[in-house]
Amino acid sequence: MSIRTEKLTHIYMPGTPFAAKALHDVTFELQKGQVALLIGPSGSGKSTLIQHLNGLLKPTSGQVYFDDQSIEGSKDRLLKLRRKIGLVFQLPEEQFFSETVYDEVAFAPRNLGLAEEKIRDSVYDALNLVGLVAEEIKDRHPFNLSSGQKRLVAIAAVLSLKPEVLILDEPTAGLDPAGRRNLFNLLAGFNQKEGMTIIIATHHFDEAVALANHVLVLKQGKLLLNGSRDEVFARREDLEKLGLALPSVTELMQDLAAEGLPVRTDLYTIKEAREEINKMKEKQQ
Ligand SMILES: Nc1ncnc2c1ncn2[C@@H]1O[C@H](COP(=O)(O)OP(=O)(O)O)[C@@H](O)[C@H]1O
Ligand SMILES: [Mg+2]
Incomplete structure (x- = not known):
């Protein structure tokens, strides 16, 4: 497994007076099993970049490759890609639309047309993976859960397709310290036990940094630092110039x-x- 971007550029609303360059010639590569932090101030392009990695946005120019194949192409290929690369949006629980936790997590496997028995297995496995007890939580209304439980259900909904890569956008937003600790313990487990590749976009990285081995730093749409965690955080002056703390x-x-x-x-x-x-x-x- 590898993800690579080459001179990835994204302009929102091109050709209009509102045109905004959100990514500029971004090139990097990640390999299977890496845990990457994507950091940078608000508005630096983090969310834009991760939406390119599973084909939700189309490059204005440049390319994204998954396993050395450009992800551009047929709808069919994009759907396959989205099964392999799971994206957890910022505050994903705001997009819940089902009456029960079960249906929320079953949504993606159902869309694949799996038999109900397989769907059930996927739902139970996914809830289990995030440390929730399926029998206890499956019939509850998603809106009535605690914020930590909601976030876990949202992550389970993405894990139900057993992705090879998990990308999370500001995953700690709205979580209390116990919720954050639980989340990072889970992510460390996915990475160590399943070899899952994980990308975490965040501007609060004090806790996420413990499980990362790679760091990408964006500022105004440009990838200004790209290296191992130790390399990047040894460059304190460069980071401070970018307005980022260690x-x-x-x-x-x-x-x-x-x-x-x-x-x-x-x-x-x-x-x-x-x-x-x-x-x-x-x-x-
Ligand atoms: N849908 C959009 N339409 C127009 N501009 C956008 C849109 N989404 C983001 N932008 C702009 O693109 C830049 C990068 O935004 P974003 O990727 O959300 O950054 P981050 O996630 O690092 O905060 C910002 O200047 C933002 O205003
Ligand atoms: Mg963002």
Whole structure:
């Protein structure tokens, strides 16, 4: 599995006085099993970019490739592509339209024309994957769930097609800390157990950064940084020039190192930082 864009450019409402260039010559490649953070200020083109990755938007120029094949083409090919690349929109639960959780999650498999028994299996599997108990939740009205449960149902609805790639747009919006922790634990599991490729578009990346190994930085539609997580977050000055902060823990470790403490700076979680600081204290004793 690979996803690649080549000089991907998107102009909204081209040829009108409202024409807006949202992406400009964006080129990058991701391989199976990678977890990529797509970061950048509001309006930098994150949502536009991810809608190109499963063919919801058509490039003004440039290309998107899935497994080295351009995704442009027949409706049939696009439908197949959308089964492999699942996209969870920002606040997806605002688009719920079914009376029950079951029907909400069954919508996509039903559209494929699967037999009811297969649909049921897909629904149960998907709810199970996001840690919900199908028997308990399947008959509830989606609007009556907690915000965390709603988000999980929305993700289950995308997982019901067993995608190879999962793309999430601002997945933590509206979730409380426990909901965010739960979400990232689940995503880490999908990646580690199923080898799922995951792309997370967000401007709050303190928590998501722990599971990422690649970072793409957009600003005004241009891909300004593209590299491993450690490479990108080592470039503090470049990021600050773009108006982006480091993950809090990484910033702290870089500050301590700059003050002369012998600590690693490529750390992202409080747990990693605590271990590193304890190690340093032991060495100094
Ligand atoms: N449907 C649209 N029509 C016109 N302009 C749009 C549309 N969607 C987004 N834009 C513009 O494209 C740029 C990128 O937006 P978006 O991809 O939503 O950025 P982000 O997700 O990083 O906040 C912004 O300038 C935005 O105003
Ligand atoms: Mg957006």
